[in-house]
Amino acid sequence: MATTRKVKHSKPDVTIDLVAKAAGVSRATVSRVMNGTAKVSPERERAVKKAIAQYNFTPNATARRLAGGRSGLVALLMEESSEEFFLNPFWGLVVQGFSSTIADAGLHPLLLIRPKTGTDDSLFSTLRAGQVDGLAIFSWHRSIKTFEKLLDPKMAVVFGGDLGGSKKFPFVDVDNVKGGLLATRHLIDQGCKNIVTVTGDLKLQSARDRLEGFERAMSEAGRPLDDSVIIQ
Incomplete structure (x- = not known):
């Protein structure tokens, strides 16, 4: 049967x-x-x-990440003073956009703030130890070569802006030269006579680019360029 x-x-x-x-x-x-x-x-x-x-x-995201050897942490690193970070609304928008995007991907955002005058690089030990899967840098005031020496070359890294022309890492940026150029041309077209620019920290590539745009527009209009119109 x-x-x-x-x-x-x-x-x-x-x-x-x-x-x-x-x-x-x-x-x-x-x-x-x-x-x-x-x-x-x-x-x-x-x-x-x-x-x-x-x-x-x-x-069970934790189990999946442990099995794959990943932490699920993606860090946002900024080298700014506490006053600049908390008083400048721009940084709040950066953190908001970063955090929501990382969370939407099912990962965990981590905020790292390093003082501009600091010398302690212990946070890079954490980055090199494999506790962070990826890193976004939106502010870095020192030589980019210093940064490259401190970081694990295998880590996924992206810059928020061209922070010094490094060819090792991708970056996302706007055309700051054109921004400075268009803003200055607008003031000239409005008939403004005494035009000055406040550059910010010229160690930053974005500040140097905006200054270049300002100088180009002033030269096109035959306006004088000296220390009296450039405030650092």
């Missing part, structure tokens, strides 16, 4: 991709709903929560 035996089919692993497919949204949208890091339309939020409940999805 023939016998039959039931074959158990293993269920596929529940992943964020499966949840996203069931909800008809992207991975990033699922991450936003779970982390609460950004606004999502009510319809998409309901679809994601329904899919999460359907699959009983609970991501």
